[in-house]
Amino acid sequence: MWTGPGCHNGCGVIYYHKDNEVVGIEGDVNNPINQGRLCMRCINYLESTNHPDRLKWPLKRIGERGENKWERISWDEAYDIIVEKVRDIQKNYGPESIVAMEGTGRNIVWQVNYLCYSAFQSPNFTLGFLSGDSCYMPRAAVEGVTNGDFFLVDCSQQFEDRYENPEWRAPEYILIWGSNPLPANADGFFGHWIVDLMQRGSKLIVVDPKLTWLASKAEYWLRIRPGSDAALAMAFLNIVITEDLYDHDFVGKWTNGFDALAERVKEWTPERASSICWVDKDTLIHAARAFGNAECAAIHWGVAVDMSVPGVATAQSLNSLVAITGNMDVPGGNILVQYAYGQGLAYNYGFENVPEEVAVKRLGNEYPLRQMGFGANAHEDAVLEAIESGKPYPIKMLWLQTTNPIANMAGEAPRVYAAMKKVDFCVVVDLYMTPTAVAFADIVLPAAMSSERWGNRNWYTPLRTITKVAEYYEAKSDEDIILELGKRLQPEFFPWKDNKDWYDWIMLNEAFESGMTFDELQEKVYSFPKFEYKKYEKGLLRPDGEPGFNTYTGKLELKIELYEKWGLDPLPWYQEPRESPYSTPELFEEYPFVMTTGNRAYEFFHSEHRQLKLNREFHPDPIMDINTEAAAKLGITEGDWVWIENRKGRFKQRARLDEFMDPRVIRAEHGWWFPEKEAAEPSLFGVFDSNCNNLTSMCDNGPTGYGAPYKNQIAKVYKCTEENSQIMPSTQVTRLGGFPYVKK
Amino acid sequence: MSKNNERYALLINYEFCTGCHSCETACKVENNLTHGQWGIKVAQDGPRKLENGKFEFIHVPIPTSLCNLCEDRVNKGKLPSCVQHCQAAVMSFGPVEELAEKISKPQMVIFTPV
Numbered sequence: 001m002w003t004g005p006g007c008h009n010g011c012g013v014i015y016y017h018k019d020n021e022v023v024g025i026e027g028d029v030n031n032p033i034n035q036g037r038l039c040m041r042c043i044n045y046l047e048s049t050n051h052p053d054r055l056k057w058p059l060k061r062i063g064e065r066g067e068n069k070w071e072r073i074s075w076d077e078a079y080d081i082i083v084e085k086v087r088d089i090q091k092n093y094g095p096e097s098i099v100a101m102e103g104t105g106r107n108i109v110w111q112v113n114y115l116c117y118s119a120f121q122s123p124n125f126t127l128g129f130l131s132g133d134s135c136y137m138p139r140a141a142v143e144g145v146t147n148g149d150f151f152l153v154d155c156s157q158q159f160e161d162r163y164e165n166p167e168w169r170a171p172e173y174i175l176i177w178g179s180n181p182l183p184a185n186a187d188g189f190f191g192h193w194i195v196d197l198m199q200r201g202s203k204l205i206v207v208d209p210k211l212t213w214l215a216s217k218a219e220y221w222l223r224i225r226p227g228s229d230a231a232l233a234m235a236f237l238n239i240v241i242t243e244d245l246y247d248h249d250f251v252g253k254w255t256n257g258f259d260a261l262a263e264r265v266k267e268w269t270p271e272r273a274s275s276i277c278w279v280d281k282d283t284l285i286h287a288a289r290a291f292g293n294a295e296c297a298a299i300h301w302g303v304a305v306d307m308s309v310p311g312v313a314t315a316q317s318l319n320s321l322v323a324i325t326g327n328m329d330v331p332g333g334n335i336l337v338q339y340a341y342g343q344g345l346a347y348n349y350g351f352e353n354v355p356e357e358v359a360v361k362r363l364g365n366e367y368p369l370r371q372m373g374f375g376a377n378a379h380e381d382a383v384l385e386a387i388e389s390g391k392p393y394p395i396k397m398l399w400l401q402t403t404n405p406i407a408n409m410a411g412e413a414p415r416v417y418a419a420m421k422k423v424d425f426c427v428v429v430d431l432y433m434t435p436t437a438v439a440f441a442d443i444v445l446p447a448a449m450s451s452e453r454w455g456n457r458n459w460y461t462p463l464r465t466i467t468k469v470a471e472y473y474e475a476k477s478d479e480d481i482i483l484e485l486g487k488r489l490q491p492e493f494f495p496w497k498d499n500k501d502w503y504d505w506i507m508l509n510e511a512f513e514s515g516m517t518f519d520e521l522q523e524k525v526y527s528f529p530k531f532e533y534k535k536y537e538k539g540l541l542r543p544d545g546e547p548g549f550n551t552y553t554g555k556l557e558l559k560i561e562l563y564e565k566w567g568l569d570p571l572p573w574y575q576e577p578r579e580s581p582y583s584t585p586e587l588f589e590e591y592p593f594v595m596t597t598g599n600r601a602y603e604f605f606h607s608e609h610r611q612l613k614l615n616r617e618f619h620p621d622p623i624m625d626i627n628t629e630a631a632a633k634l635g636i637t638e639g640d641w642v643w644i645e646n647r648k649g650r651f652k653q654r655a656r657l658d659e660f661m662d663p664r665v666i667r668a669e670h671g672w673w674f675p676e677k678e679a680a681e682p683s684l685f686g687v688f689d690s691n692c693n694n695l696t697s698m699c700d701n702g703p704t705g706y707g708a709p710y711k712n713q714i715a716k717v718y719k720c721t722e723e724n725s726q727i728m729p730s731t732q733v734t735r736l737g738g739f740p741y742v743k744k
Numbered sequence: 745m746s747k748n749n750e751r752y753a754l755l756i757n758y759e760f761c762t763g764c765h766s767c768e769t770a771c772k773v774e775n776n777l778t779h780g781q782w783g784i785k786v787a788q789d790g791p792r793k794l795e796n797g798k799f800e801f802i803h804v805p806i807p808t809s810l811c812n813l814c815e816d817r818v819n820k821g822k823l824p825s826c827v828q829h830c831q832a833a834v835m836s837f838g839p840v841e842e843l844a845e846k847i848s849k850p851q852m853v854i855f856t857p858v
Contacts, residue, residue, distance in 0.1 A: 027829055036823075037831045040769035182762050182831075192831040195760050199833075213762050216791050216801035602765050614772060617779055618765055660791060 055446035056473035066681035095121035103403035110345035117350035118493035123362035128403035129410030132708030148550030151334035155193035158531040172294035179302020188459035211660040220287035226596035227712025233317035235273030245292025247326030257559025296332030311707030340463035343511035348376035367705035368566035408607035413693040435687035453477030611675035641720040649694030649739040759851035763803035767826035807857035
């Protein structure tokens with residue numbers, strides 16, 4: 001079976017259970033993905049499932065919002081309240097006034113959107129105020145128009161016999177860009193596969209502002225200025241093209257627009273990129289040459305690629321780099337992956353059930369990539385603006401399923417807090433009482449954890465199941481909650497008996513290529529579809545069966561023809577962050593650090609796991625990294641609490657001194673709240689006290705609507721003292737109207 | 745621990761230990777160890793720069809006196825929990841002499857905690 005108490009991986013685990021309760025967990029040694037290995041979050045799964053703070057039954061708010069006063073109600077009562085509200089909003093404002101949101105990935109990428117589209121009849125499903133969709137979606141949208149498919153490093157994950165498979169070979173080089181895959185567990189990628197490959201001879205090139213363990217083992221470490229990734233990526237292309245290290249055969253036969261790309265990146269010389277990106281010029285040149293000369297090489301990229309205004313341009317450059325070096329869909333390169341057996345359930349699942357005249361009202365529909373189906377969800381920034389202004393229509397209800405935006409996902413968290421308070425009706429579905437639930441919820445519903453639900457997983461192979469072995473008080477699976485509510489609202493779109501019945505239907509309809517029912521898949525546990533390299537040569541990518549890529553021109557688009565038709569720049573480009581050492585030099589004097597955020601830790605997944613004693617023993621406090629000498633100049637020593645501040649707000653974390661950080665760069669953690677602190681406002685579990693998103697921005701996106709500057713704000717740092725800590729940020733935000741220095 | 749009078753041990757290829765804490769957590773959960781107690785603990789050296797421009801950044805998991813090499817698990821035919829869950833796959837368990845034969849490269853160490 002498969003689990004994910006909080007991650008994207010899809011590792012195999014074995015549960016031991018007794019009387020409807022899980023009593024043990026360990027990695028499944030027969031699982032080809034993780035081969036018995038597990039990270040500490042899964043190993044400590046029992047503390048999560050049986051934690052006294054877990055929500056046990058539905059709750060209705062009885063005090064004011066933020067007071068944390070609740071009464072226990074039945075599921076029927078909860079559904080009745082919700083149905084009445086939904087009907088009222090649909091009738092008086094239109095279904096588009098309901099917005100449904102969810103957190104990141106896991107096994108929940110199609111359920112909440114199905115609820116939104118099919119039960120609420122609203123086109124406004126989106127992520128919890130993730131500005132510019134800045135996690136995977138910019139990359140995914142670029143891959144959609146460029147290749148027609150996603151790619152991953154070839155770690156032989158597509159073969160059941162893994163590293164023994166005779167067709168596979170280890171990449172000569174792996175270029176790890178803006179990711180620390182070991183703790184990051186991103187997008188169906190088990191990070192320690194990178195270590196497996198290192199043990200099989202792969203060498204590393206790492207682009208990261210921090211000397212991570214992987215960076216320390218790399219042949220080339222490029223210590224990039226956060227936010228300048230697009231410039232560095234174009235410099236890689238420049239070197240590979242000008243030094244003639246590209247694959248002429250692949251470029252000639254299978255790509256479109258190479259000359260235009262070459263012309264565009266001409267100006268991105270190593271000298272220019274070196275000065276903009278703060279990367280050593282020789283290291284850059286040697287790294288690009290190593291990648292270009294390798295017999296096979298692959299790129300592993302992370303959210304840093306998405307989290308800048310030119311995020312899509314960065315992704316476009318890196319996608320082009322894989323292509324022109326002949327590393328697309330070859331052994332030891334980047335493999336084109338598809339959902340297992342065509343089970344393509346994603347954020348667009350159920351969109352066809354939204355009435356046509358309502359569908360066009362989707363917030364952010366003016367962005368062509370979204371309109372043309374390369375991105376399904378509503379635009380988070382446009383949702384925020386609609387709540388704030390009531391335009392183009394008011395937002396009356398928020399459905400938040402397993403998302404905790406003010407702790408984690410929302411850029412500019414204090415602004416989002418103020419907006420969410422204005423919404424009439426709010427339902428939160430989660431495992432624990434979160435700061436988001438305390439602050440906004442009218443109804444809180446308890447969700448089941450993975451051992452308490454049926455499910456399957458197709459990111460990317462194999463297709464695998466989740467098996468229900470336990471129950472917890474009145475908690476229900478995400479699917480059961482959605483199904484039961486859907487039946488009451490729009491029964492024609494919810495014909496299934498229960499959670500498991502729905503999966504049976506999915507297996508027979510959406511994953512029909514497998515030829516298996518859900519029960520048959522359960523028996524098999526893991527099922528690998530057949531995989532072939534160089535699918536573009538064999539006519540395996542296009543619906544018409546012709547060779548080539550599933551794109552507008554049938555070629556891999558180095559110059560994106562569709563962009564040109566839509567009035568977008570069809571080639572990669574660079575833009576300085578809105579506030580940076582170069583775009584606002586005077587401001588940089590006052591805020592002399594570039595701040596990157598969101599570095600991952602083994603102990604936590606985003607805002608999860610903070611209530612677990614064992615995980616907190618390893619990692620009790622939020623940590624920020626600062627160069628040793630820069631800290632000394634500010635009188636900061638190891639472990640000091642420091643304030644990090646800019647024009648948006650401030651937050652505090654503990655300083656960790658690092659002699660290898662650029663002295664102009666700092667790095668902070670995200671997702672922090674403190675379940676051990678007071679829940680009621682003004683504390684709100686201290687959610688704003690250490691929140692790096694007090695400093696980030698909403699509504700600063702690229703021309704495609706994608707990309708936001710989460711990882712490249714400027715800030716200043718100073719030591720926390722009793723005097724400057726009189727008013728904590730949580731009080732400032734919840735009681736004093738926000739930070740006084742925010743200028744709208 | 746002994747089976748057929750053989751001494752059992754852990755072999756660690758610490759060139760590739762990433763410091764992910766899986767062994768430490770697995771041990772704490774398996775043996776129900778309290779806050780502050782460890783059956784295996786990861787020691788760290790670095791990161792520091794060497795004269796050749798490369799970096800030294802090493803983790804070595806060290807079994808403590810609380811390690812019993814997961815006797816109960818091993819008697820059931822399983823690996824010690826730290827070995828099974830090691831994400832970097834750098835830990836092996838077996839008789840000392842068999843493990844000694846596997847020492848084929850630098851940065852390997854054998855521990856005999858029991």
